[in-house]
Amino acid sequence: MHLRRTALAAVAALVVTFGLSGAASAAGGTDTGSPGDIVSAAPTSFHPLPGQPTNTRAWHITYRSTTAKGAPNVVSGTVIVPRDGRTGPRPLITYAVGTVGIADQCAPSAGFPRGTTLEANLIQLLTARGWAVAVTDYEGLGTPGDHTYTVGRAEGHAVLDAARAALRLPQAGLGPDTPVGIMGYSQGGQASSWAAELHDSYAPELDVRGTATGGVPADLLKTADFNNGNVGAGLILMSAVGQNAAFPELGLDGYLNERGRSYVDFLKKHCVVIDVAAGLFKRIGDVTVRNPLYEADWQRVLRASRLGTHAPDHPVYLYHGVIDELIPYEVGRGLRADWCAKGATVQWKSLPLAEHVAGVIAESIPAANWLADRFAGRPARGNC
Numbered sequence: 190m191h192l193r194r195t196a197l198a199a200v201a202a203l204v205v206t207f208g209l210s211g212a213a214s215a216a217g218g219t220d221t222g223s224p225g226d227i228v229s230a231a232p233t234s235f236h237p238l239p240g241q242p243t244n245t246r247a248w249h250i251t252y253r254s255t256t257a258k259g260a261p262n263v264v265s266g267t268v269i270v271p272r273d274g275r276t277g278p279r280p281l282i283t284y285a286v287g288t289v290g291i292a293d294q295c296a297p298s299a300g301f302p303r304g305t306t307l308e309a310n311l312i313q314l315l316t317a318r319g320w321a322v323a324v325t326d327y328e329g330l331g332t333p334g335d336h337t338y339t340v341g342r343a344e345g346h347a348v349l350d351a352a353r354a355a356l357r358l359p360q361a362g363l364g365p366d367t368p369v370g371i372m373g374y375s376q377g378g379q380a381s382s383w384a385a386e387l388h389d390s391y392a393p394e395l396d397v398r399g400t401a402t403g404g405v406p407a408d409l410l411k412t413a414d415f416n417n418g419n420v421g422a423g424l425i426l427m428s429a430v431g432q433n434a435a436f437p438e439l440g441l442d443g444y445l446n447e448r449g450r451s452y453v454d455f456l457k458k459h460c461v462v463i464d465v466a467a468g469l470f471k472r473i474g475d476v477t478v479r480n481p482l483y484e485a486d487w488q489r490v491l492r493a494s495r496l497g498t499h500a501p502d503h504p505v506y507l508y509h510g511v512i513d514e515l516i517p518y519e520v521g522r523g524l525r526a527d528w529c530a531k532g533a534t535v536q537w538k539s540l541p542l543a544e545h546v547a548g549v550i551a552e553s554i555p556a557a558n559w560l561a562d563r564f565a566g567r568p569a570r571g572n573c
Contacts, residue, residue, distance in 0.1 A: 224346065225353025225392075226253045228263055230360070235269045236304035237313045244272045245316055248361070249298050252354035255391075256328065257343040257435045257493075264347045265331040267298045268355045269312070269322045270362065280398075280564045281321045281363055283352035284312055285373030285380035287404075287549065289330075290460035291338050291427055296331035297324050307461075308377075311553045315372075318557065321363060323355035327380070329434055335457070338431025339376065339409060341494035345383030348373070349392040356395075370560040371400040374549040375516065378405035379494070382524070385501035399563035400501060401556035403508040404548050406516045407496040407524040413473075413482055421515040422471040427456055429481065436490050441481065449476030497527025504534040504569030506559040508552050510543030529573035536571055 222228075233249040236242070247269045254264045271279075286308050289295040300306030301324075315322050325347040329336040337343045348371060356363045371388075373381030385400040406412045413425050430453055433441035445453065473480050481487040505528065509521030518539075525537045536559065540548050563569060 222253045222261075224253050224255055224261075225350045225357060227354050227357055228252060230358060233267060233298070234302045235267070235309070235312075235316075236301060237309040239304035241304055243313060243316065246270050246272050246360070247301065248358060250354055250358065251332065252350055254328065254350040255343075255346040257337065257340045257346075262328055263332055264325060264328055264350065265296065265298055266323060266325040266347075266351045266354070267301055268358055268361050269301075269316055269324070271316045271319050271321070273319055275319060276362070278364065278367060279319055279321055280368045280370060280560075281323060281352060281355055282315050282370045282372050282560070283323045283325070283348050283355070283384070284308075284315070285325065285344065285348050285371075285377035285384070287373070287375030287377045288338075288424065288427070288461050291330070291336040291430060291456055292458055292460060293331050295460040296326040298326050298331055308374075308549075311549065314553055314557060318561065320370075321355060321361060321367075323351040325351040325380075335434035336431060337435040339379060339406065339428040339494060340431055340435040341379055341383040341496065342387070343435055344376075344380035345385075345387040346391065348380050348384035349387060349395065352395055353392060365394070366396065368564050369395050369397045370563065371397060371402070372556065372560065373402055374552075375404045375545065376406070378402045378516075379407070379496070382407065382496050382505075383494075385503070385505055386496065386499045389502040397503050399504045399506065399560055399569065401506040401552075401560055403521075403552055403556070404510065404513060404516050404545060405496065405507070405521055405524055407527075408520050409491045409494050410482065410488065411520050412516055413491075415517045415520075416515065418472040419514070423456075424515070425473060426452060426471075426476060430456060432487070432490055432494075439481070439486060439490065444477045444479060444481045446476060446478050452476055497524050497531075500528055500531035500533035504536065504563060504571070506536045506538070506556055508538040508540060508548065508556070510540040510545060510548040512543065513545045513548065515545040525573075529571075533573075534569050534571040535573055536569065537573070 235247040
């Protein structure tokens with residue numbers, strides 16, 4: 190019953206809102222250390238809603254990671270551990286949030302103390318099970334530089350390195366043998382799916398038992414076409430800003446008209462609910478002098494974020510709403526087909542009556558139950 194009440198609180202929140210001493214260097218330093226090393230850590234608090242208490246301890250961290258181009262960077266995030274008296278090992282979820290915006294004040298770590306981070310109620314469902322949770326802010330969200338929104342490889346690195354950082358945070362009481370689950374939806378679905386694909390090559394020492402991922406924009410070009418002039422049109426320009434942040438040689442500003450430059454400035458100052466409302470039903474041609482998506486260099490970097498080219502080395506629970514109005518259902522089903530063709534163990538779940546937000550709410554408990562089975566050592570049965 191407690192989990193059901195918390196899930197209902199998550200629905201309400203989404204509807205209403207649609208340390209280490211002597212840290213080695215400042216948050217922007219990238220000169221030494223390995224991915225997952227902690228740069229700084231300080232106590233913070235975790236509140237699913239404003240003023241709502243939780244029986245947890247939390248730390249705001251900055252940690253070393255890797256850009257999409259393979260260069261070292263520093264990313265911020267939050268580690269949350271239940272205050273339940275448990276001293277033995279506990280599972281860790283490295284959790285990738287969905288789109289929050291590209292302004293620094295939108296970072297999950299900025300919202301947790303205020304109770305304004307949209308998915309905090311869903312994260313509380315995980316801590317209520319006794320699990321620790323690491324939540325990345327992603328590259329450039331809460332740290333210097335622009336957020337590399339929808340750049341898959343950078344997101345996957347940040348998710349895996351958040352888990353590494355949590356295991357290396359002494360106060361969290363975790364260790365290298367901690368079982369790890371990866372979880373995310375929407376942008377978080379892209380990030381968690383990239384983490385799943387990168388695990389065996391980038392962070393094989395992590396004991397990843399499974400990835401639960403949904404509403405995945407596995408193909409950005411198809412997703413952009415779907416949203417052009419649609420309700421999610423504002424997300425296209427946000428994605429262009431994110432790709433340009435990772436690959437400044439794309440020269441986004443040269444494609445924008447005056448309206449487009451003004452809109453980009455607006456996006457960099459506000460969070461997702463306002464950004465989406467401001468971009469409703471816009472077309473790419475409304476904000477550009479020519480469409481960058483038709484250019485070879487843009488298509489190349491967008492295809493570089495395409496998922497399904499490598500099978501995860503652990504089981505995956507993949508789900509998608511049939512009437513998703515932001516991420517085409519066919520894109521999610523295509524990812525299933527790609528992973529299955531490469532021999533991955535995929536538990537696919539189609540959600541017949543779910544649009545985008547309903548998908549994450551409906552599956553928050555089933556996805557966590559699936560991860561609980563993986564932590565318990567029960568075999569995963571795919572349905573490819």
